[in-house]
Amino acid sequence: MVLGEYLIEKGVITRENLVNALKEQEKSRIPFGQLALQSGMISPREMFQILSGQRKRGKDAPSFGQLAIELNILGDKDIDSLVKLQSQTTALLGEALVSVGVLTKMELFHATKEYRKLKKTQ
Secondary structure, X not given: OOHHHHHHHOOOOOHHHHHHHHHHHHHOOOOHHHHHHHOOOOOHHHHHHHHHHHHHHHXXXXXXXXXXXXXXXXXXXXXXXXXXXXXXXXXXXXXXXXXXXXXXXXXXXXXXXXXXXXXXXX
């Protein structure tokens, strides 16, 4: 069971609260291309090439990472590194719940403490 489901099951938050927190969490995610550029994996010219390729293909365009691989700009290992980096720079669900005002830091602390206890017994 993931944290969001646990909090709903325990009545700590509602499904609507979870959806709002997930939207807030998504806002904190640094775009993939920006991470690739900042980490030095691609040049500004390559970024432009990938974004132009996406724009040309319209709504059927592959993701930034998929197109970067297709254009031989990035490899699978680069994409894996960027996915890991992106997950490390995105706000955690608990932080998002506090940010949108659903939980206080103390409520989050107690809820996650109980959640961890449950996870240890599974």
